[in-house]
Amino acid sequence: MxxxxxxxxxxxxxxxxxxxxxxxxxxxxxxxxxxxxxxxxxxxxxxxxxxxxxxxxxxxxxxxxxxxxxxxxPTQKAGRLIHINDMIRQLKDTMGLKDMQTAA
Missing domain, CATH: 3.30.160 (Double Stranded RNA Binding Domain)
Structure with missing residues (x-):
């Protein structure tokens, strides 16, 4: 509910x-x-x-x-907000791009 x-x-x-x-x-x-x-x-x-x-x-x-x-x-997952940096990290992990630096 x-x-x-x-x-x-x-x-x-x-x-x-x-x-x-x-x-x-x-x-x-x-x-x-x-x-x-x-x-x-x-x-x-x-x-x-x-x-x-x-x-x-x-x-x-x-x-x-x-x-x-x-x-x-943003949507909430497991009691916490998923921020853009978390989303980028998850995407990079999924695509095997862990070593790629983030543009910020």
């Missing part, structure tokens, strides 16, 4: 557009997906209402494929 959590990060009010803006983060099993979103709400709106609207809008954008700036974190 996979775990699922949602959080609202970097919540700001943009006075020029009269919108709340935030990064909605979906934690789904071993993946983290981040969707930037905004909602035109009055500045006096309480946090619970703002976060509910922002999460709903992010879910809708994501479901319809309109979350153009969505990002995903």
């Amino acid at each position: 996979s775990s699922y959590q949602t959080e609202v990060q970097n919540l700001n009010y943009n006075a020029a557009t009269r919108c709340f803006e935030a990064l909605v983060v979906f934690h789904e099993g071993h993946e983290t997906r981040k969707v930037p979103t905004s909602a035109p709400l009055p500045i006096a709106t309480d946090f619970e209402a703002v976060s509910t609207v922002l999460v709903a809008r992010a879910k809708t954008h994501r479901a319809k494929g309109r979350a153009k700036l969505m990002s995903r974190s």
Whole structure:
């Protein structure tokens, strides 16, 4: 069974557009997906209402494929993140290129 959590990060009010803006983060099993979103709400709106609207809008954008700036974190394996250096090392080991230097 996979775990699922949602959080609202970097919540700001943009006075020029009269919108709340935030990064909605979906934690789904071993993946983290981040969707930037905004909602035109009055500045006096309480946090619970703002976060509910922002999460709903992010879910809708994501479901319809309109979350153009969505990002995903690397997959998690055995309780740790696989970073690009680990992936390169694994590829080199698989191809027998252990002695080849990494360009960095």
